Amino acid sequence: MTISDNLSTFHGFDVVDFASGEPPADPARTAVRLRLEYEGEFEEFADLWAEFMGSPGVEETQALVIGNWANVDDVSAPSDQAVALIVSDAERLPKLRALFFGDITSEENEISWIQQSDVSAFWGAFPNLEVFGVRGGNGLQLGAIRHARLKALTVEAGGLPRTVVREIGDADLPELEHLEIWFGTPDYGGDSEPDDLAPILDGSRFPKLVSLALRNCEWADQLAAAVAQAPILDRIRQLDLSMGTLGDAGVDALVASPAVRRLQRIDIHHHYVSEAGVAKLKALGISVNADDRQEADDDDQSFRYVAVSE
Amino acid sequence: MSRSGNVTASEVAGGRAPLEQTVTARRSELDGISRATAPRAWAAAQVRLGSALFELAAFYRVAGDAGAQRVLYQGRSALRAALEAAGELPPADRATAQHQVLADIRALADRQRDEPTLRVTWATGVSALLGKLLRSDLAHAARILDDLKAGAGAMDDPKVWTIWTQAACECLANPVYVAADLGRALSELAEAKAPLDGARSPWLRAAMTIHEALVARDEAAAGALRDEIKALAQAEQDDDAWRVWAETTTDAITQVRSTDYPKARALLAELTARAGQLGYLGKRVVMTARGLIQDREVKRAAGLIGETLHPLMIAAEATETGDGLRVSRLDASKASNLATLGRGIHCRELILTGTAIATLPDDVQVVQRLDVSACSRLERLPDNLNVGQLIARDCVALAALPAGLRVSYLDLTGCTALAALPADLVIRKGRLSLRGCVRLAALPPGIGPLAQLDLSGCLNITAVPPTISVTAWIDVGGSGLTAMPPHLAGLAIRWRGVPIDARIAFRPETLDAREILAEPNAERRRVMMERFGLDRFMQDAKAQVLDQDRDAGGPRRLLRIELAGDEPLVCVSVVCPSTQRQFMLRVPPTIATCRQAIAWTAGFDNPDDYRPTVET
Numbered sequence: 001m002t003i004s005d006n007l008s009t010f011h012g013f014d015v016v017d018f019a020s021g022e023p024p025a026d027p028a029r030t031a032v033r034l035r036l037e038y039e040g041e042f043e044e045f046a047d048l049w050a051e052f053m054g055s056p057g058v059e060e061t062q063a064l065v066i067g068n069w070a071n072v073d074d075v076s077a078p079s080d081q082a083v084a085l086i087v088s089d090a091e092r093l094p095k096l097r098a099l100f101f102g103d104i105t106s107e108e109n110e111i112s113w114i115q116q117s118d119v120s121a122f123w124g125a126f127p128n129l130e131v132f133g134v135r136g137g138n139g140l141q142l143g144a145i146r147h148a149r150l151k152a153l154t155v156e157a158g159g160l161p162r163t164v165v166r167e168i169g170d171a172d173l174p175e176l177e178h179l180e181i182w183f184g185t186p187d188y189g190g191d192s193e194p195d196d197l198a199p200i201l202d203g204s205r206f207p208k209l210v211s212l213a214l215r216n217c218e219w220a221d222q223l224a225a226a227v228a229q230a231p232i233l234d235r236i237r238q239l240d241l242s243m244g245t246l247g248d249a250g251v252d253a254l255v256a257s258p259a260v261r262r263l264q265r266i267d268i269h270h271h272y273v274s275e276a277g278v279a280k281l282k283a284l285g286i287s288v289n290a291d292d293r294q295e296a297d298d299d300d301q302s303f304r305y306v307a308v309s310e
Numbered sequence: 311m312s313r314s315g316n317v318t319a320s321e322v323a324g325g326r327a328p329l330e331q332t333v334t335a336r337r338s339e340l341d342g343i344s345r346a347t348a349p350r351a352w353a354a355a356q357v358r359l360g361s362a363l364f365e366l367a368a369f370y371r372v373a374g375d376a377g378a379q380r381v382l383y384q385g386r387s388a389l390r391a392a393l394e395a396a397g398e399l400p401p402a403d404r405a406t407a408q409h410q411v412l413a414d415i416r417a418l419a420d421r422q423r424d425e426p427t428l429r430v431t432w433a434t435g436v437s438a439l440l441g442k443l444l445r446s447d448l449a450h451a452a453r454i455l456d457d458l459k460a461g462a463g464a465m466d467d468p469k470v471w472t473i474w475t476q477a478a479c480e481c482l483a484n485p486v487y488v489a490a491d492l493g494r495a496l497s498e499l500a501e502a503k504a505p506l507d508g509a510r511s512p513w514l515r516a517a518m519t520i521h522e523a524l525v526a527r528d529e530a531a532a533g534a535l536r537d538e539i540k541a542l543a544q545a546e547q548d549d550d551a552w553r554v555w556a557e558t559t560t561d562a563i564t565q566v567r568s569t570d571y572p573k574a575r576a577l578l579a580e581l582t583a584r585a586g587q588l589g590y591l592g593k594r595v596v597m598t599a600r601g602l603i604q605d606r607e608v609k610r611a612a613g614l615i616g617e618t619l620h621p622l623m624i625a626a627e628a629t630e631t632g633d634g635l636r637v638s639r640l641d642a643s644k645a646s647n648l649a650t651l652g653r654g655i656h657c658r659e660l661i662l663t664g665t666a667i668a669t670l671p672d673d674v675q676v677v678q679r680l681d682v683s684a685c686s687r688l689e690r691l692p693d694n695l696n697v698g699q700l701i702a703r704d705c706v707a708l709a710a711l712p713a714g715l716r717v718s719y720l721d722l723t724g725c726t727a728l729a730a731l732p733a734d735l736v737i738r739k740g741r742l743s744l745r746g747c748v749r750l751a752a753l754p755p756g757i758g759p760l761a762q763l764d765l766s767g768c769l770n771i772t773a774v775p776p777t778i779s780v781t782a783w784i785d786v787g788g789s790g791l792t793a794m795p796p797h798l799a800g801l802a803i804r805w806r807g808v809p810i811d812a813r814i815a816f817r818p819e820t821l822d823a824r825e826i827l828a829e830p831n832a833e834r835r836r837v838m839m840e841r842f843g844l845d846r847f848m849q850d851a852k853a854q855v856l857d858q859d860r861d862a863g864g865p866r867r868l869l870r871i872e873l874a875g876d877e878p879l880v881c882v883s884v885v886c887p888s889t890q891r892q893f894m895l896r897v898p899p900t901i902a903t904c905r906q907a908i909a910w911t912a913g914f915d916n917p918d919d920y921r922p923t924v925e926t
Contacts (some may be wrong), residue, residue, distance in 0.1 A: 021614030
């Protein structure tokens with residue numbers, strides 16, 4: 001699987017591509033997307049951004065989706081210039097509540113070819129931000145994540161460096177309700193291990209967290225075993241271990257955990273669990289999404305694949 | 311002749327013979343005429359033969375004779391041969407002859423009303439004639455089409471109506487025919503839709519042609535036609551109709567975008583909403599239509615946007631830019647001799663990297679990014695500069711920043727002459743990089759809030775004023791800071807770009823060799839070793855001794871430690887002959903002897919080339 005479509009909605013907003021000279025879309029309902037398109041109106045992201053900042057009603061923007069920032073001559077251009085442009089104009093976007101940085105399809109650039117950068121300036125630049133999502137783990141740095149209002153944090157990658165997982169583990173986000181991490185595979189730089197998650201799982205952080213999504217993980221059985229015993233589970237209502245390589249061993253660990261029985265919902269879609277294993281999970285009486293079972297090429301765990309890698 | 315009821319044996323016997331005799335007679339008549347020399351007479355004879363055959367066939371059918379079909383077939387062949395022959399006449403006689411044959415067939419069809427083959431033969435003949443006239447004589451074609459329609463009305467035969475529909479659509483797909491009388495074309499198209507069976511794609515072709523003619527003159531009527539096409543597409547779930555609808559809509563966008571932009575935008579919205587029905591084609595059509603709408607010239611003409619600025623690259627040999635440039639990106643990075651920037655320059659990005667510029671005019675306006683890196687003669691920037699990013703790396707002559715500078719990103723890496731930052735400097739939300747600004751001794755208390763602060767190599771900066779807030783990270787590698795400023799506690803810390811923690815940065819003595827060796831991240835491990843001290847580390851880590859000898863200072867040792875995920879650490883330990891202090895110098899892991907190692911540190915690959923007289 002690859003990411004073949006752009007976002008059509010983002011955090012309850014309809015996503016609408018920005019076009020110069022158009023009347024401003026309703027900021028309460030619409031997320032504005034800025035992206036370079038093949039043979040589109042703009043050749044440089046900086047031109048597109050300048051036009052957007054000069055458009056009427058820009059100060060009312062509540063949700064922003066940044067898509068492909070790289071022009072055709074340099075599809076792997078890093079995101080640092082886009083970050084700098086956005087941060088430089090942050091004072092003119094005082095109402096921004098939701099930002100997705102990297103809504104890029106595989107047709108535009110594969111997730112593991114996206115060159116991210118240090119996005120840590122966003123935290124201070126947008127104090128009213130409630131929702132932040134980013135795609136691409138290559139070069140990604142989050143810095144010290146300290147934000148008084150952020151409710152949802154999503155980091156999507158085909159291979160997420162452990163440094164980023166540790167930055168998330170060190171985050172100070174008192175209002176965070178939804179945390180979503182895509183780990184990906186070591187083949188594309190995903191070098192984190194279960195230990196890196198310790199600060200997230202031990203419950204010392206994120207007092208308001210209710211939804212934990214640890215997805216696209218190549219060591220999903222180990223992950224499930226660690227999560228099943230984790231103190232954080234006591235406050236979680238929704239657990240998402242989907243898109244990974246979860247098998248029967250992981251499900252056995254989950255089923256044995258009293259905290260898992262208290263969940264409202266668990267999502268393991270795209271998994272390698274047997275029918276009997278899925279039945280055990282469903283017998284817990286909680287809502288289960290176990291769609292999209294994968295067939296391992298072999299009994300050997302190494303023939304299991306995560307949903308999104310390259 | 312009675313066509314119904316029982317036919318008696320005598321009637322059969324009495325009718326058959328004369329009819330058969332007539333056919334025989336007509337055949338002989340035909341045989342006596344040469345097609346080559348008297349084609350017109352030959353055609354007339356064929357019509358007469360056909361007529362006789364149809365009479366006979368009708369009799370056979372009533373009598374239940376098995377020969378009816380065969381005779382019918384022969385009759386049709388005779389009529390077709392007549393039409394063909396008339397069509398081969400010289401142009402002067404051709405039309406009259408063709409009309410004559412068709413009139414004869416029509417009369418026959420009217421006489422034998424229960425023989426549908428005759429009507430179809432007539433209508434097909436008219437239609438074929440029409441097809442030829444479309445290429446030569448449009449007025450005549452229009453008259454013939456009227457004849458066909460009148461015939462279809464009189465005969466009231468669905469098959470004939472279908473032939474008319476197809477013929478009409480064929481005419482209407484011809485742009486010249488349509489252009490000759492657009493009103494007539496429109497009404498014919500409307501009529502042609504009613505008996506549409508089997509003629510959908512000709513009708514769509516016709517609709518497309520008419521739309522093309524219509525869209526430039528009457529957008530309302532063109533819109534009504536597109537609605538009809540859409541209705542057909544919806545009712546019949548017809549991909550072809552959707553395609554025609556999409557193409558005509560795109561044509562309409564092309565037409566109205568310069569006269570009625572909102573209308574063009576509405577059409578695009580309609581197209582986008584229907585893209586799903588169009589499958590793969592939909593994506594392409596929407597993209598094309600978007601391109602038409604997004605054309606900046608069109609938007610500019612519609613008064614929706616201002617001027618479009620374009621990038622400008624300054625030629626390598628240029629020494630000045632000229633005045634009054636309004637561009638998106640002004641790039642002079644190739645013009646290393648550029649010394650003068652013109653007045654009245656307005657741009658989004660100004661790149662002066664590596665130029666010979668010493669000052670910038672006071673009226674320069676840069677919105678997003680000003681890059682003056684490696685401008686080694688740059689002494690002064692204009693006052694009150696307000697720009698998103700100011701990149702001034704390695705501006706070694708820059709001793710001071712101007713008054714009233716407002717930026718979000720300020721990169722002064724390697725500005726070794728810079729002695730102070732102005733008190734009124736404003737840096738909003740972004741990054742301040744002062745890496746290697748060795749003369750700077752203090753930060754003005756009013757800057758920030760910052761996301762990132764890079765003080766690496768700032769030997770003389772020993773404090774961060776408590777009024778400066780930093781939200782994401784601080785780089786303290788090689789700075790004068792000896793402890794984390796209390797108000798920045800909890801901030802991410804870097805050492806020349808490598809993320810580390812406060813203990814490694816400020817209390818390296820509390821580390822131990824085992825902890826350093828256990829660090830999986832190679833970059834972080836290198837910083838830990840550097841902070842801990844190579845000498846002590848080699849000692850504590852119980853390095854393997856690869857070689858030892860003596861030089862003027864005393865004993866030398868070559869030491870090696872294996873590192874996970876990195877090349878082995880190989881160091882040579884020497885004693886300085888003048889100070890008697892011990893030094894540890896890192897060398898490549900390929901080095902095998904102390905002598906080789908020392909030679910390498912002096913820049914020699916071969917130790918025999920290195921024969922110092924006195925070491926100091």
